Amino acid sequence: MEYNLYTLFLIFFIYSILGYIIESTFVSINRKEAVFSRGFLIGPYLPIFGFGGLFMTLTLEKYSNDLFALFIMSMVSCLILEYVSSYILEKLFKLRWWDYSEKRFNLNGRICLEIGLMFGVAGIISIKFINHIIKKLFTIIPDKILIILAIIFAVIIIIDFIISTKTVIKFKDNFARYTKDSTGEVKAKVLEELSKNSFFIKRLIKSFPNAKDKLNKYKELREQYYKKLKIKSKNMK
Numbered sequence: 001m002e003y004n005l006y007t008l009f010l011i012f013f014i015y016s017i018l019g020y021i022i023e024s025t026f027v028s029i030n031r032k033e034a035v036f037s038r039g040f041l042i043g044p045y046l047p048i049f050g051f052g053g054l055f056m057t058l059t060l061e062k063y064s065n066d067l068f069a070l071f072i073m074s075m076v077s078c079l080i081l082e083y084v085s086s087y088i089l090e091k092l093f094k095l096r097w098w099d100y101s102e103k104r105f106n107l108n109g110r111i112c113l114e115i116g117l118m119f120g121v122a123g124i125i126s127i128k129f130i131n132h133i134i135k136k137l138f139t140i141i142p143d144k145i146l147i148i149l150a151i152i153f154a155v156i157i158i159i160d161f162i163i164s165t166k167t168v169i170k171f172k173d174n175f176a177r178y179t180k181d182s183t184g185e186v187k188a189k190v191l192e193e194l195s196k197n198s199f200f201i202k203r204l205i206k207s208f209p210n211a212k213d214k215l216n217k218y219k220e221l222r223e224q225y226y227k228k229l230k231i232k233s234k235n236m237k
Contacts (some may be wrong), residue, residue, distance in 0.1 A: 001135050003057075004151035010052040011134060013153045018130070019049020040097070040168055041160045045051075048085050052078050056123055057131060064127050074123020075116045082119075086110040092109055093168055 001012070020038060023046060039046045042202045056074060063070040087110065089097050100106040105113035138146065 006147050007138055008054060008058075009150045009154060010138075011131075012047075012054045012144065013045065013150075013157070014134060015049075015053025015126075016045035016047050016050030016157075017080060018053070019046040020044045023049075041157070041164050043156065043160050045157070047157075050080065051085075052081055052119075053126060055081065056126055060123060060127055061131070070124055070127060071120040074126075075120035078119035078123070079116045080109045082115070083107065083110045095168070117217070 021044070023038045024035055027038060041047070055077060059077070060070060060073050063073055089095070095110070099109045100112040101109035102116065103112040103114055142173065
């Protein structure tokens with residue numbers, strides 16, 4: 001199958017969502033509690049996984065019949081992507097978005113062998129199985145619908161990126177005092193600012209009464225989250 005601009009973007013978007021689901025599940029299991037505050041974007045997607053999935057799709061499909069080569073190439077390429085992403089994000093926002101310092105065989109806390117092995121397995125699953133499903137969907141769904149979906153998702157993620165980035169830049173000095181992995185607090189602050197200032201949230205509450213209850217529930221969870229952060233901050237001093 002030949003890829004074009006909109007199918008490549010949809011592959012990026014699909015892997016961004018899958019990455020969010022996988023990472024949230026992994027973190028929830030480790031912490032023994034439900035964790036959905038991964039990444040600083042509002043929506044349930046992590047672009048770094050989208051770029052990883054897109055890179056593997058474009059460069060590693062030729063290794064699909066050699067599982068060992070596919071495993072090694074997936075592991076190495078994704079570790080490089082993760083290290084470079086961590087470095088760039090930290091330089092841009094003065095924040096550490098993830099930290100593996102407590103894990104064995106880590107490099108500057110940005111990458112570690114355990115995650116690298118998982119990337120290798122994920123590469124095999126992606127190339128051998130997930131991409132085949134995606135390709136079948138692309139052949140079933142008409143091109144016009146795929147283009148419309150790509151445009152809609154692109155607008156959503158661009159708006160999300162602008163809002164979230166502005167919030168992180170505005171409050172970045174407040175985040176540094178907590179912990180190296182600032183993801184949870186950053187996401188909470190982004191959602192808090194959105195709930196305060198967003199015209200869309202206000203319209204949603206007016207249109208759907210149940211949305212107000214959900215927003216109040218979010219505020220309650222946010223307050224509990226900040227209490228945990230304050231306790232953790234005191235214990236670290």
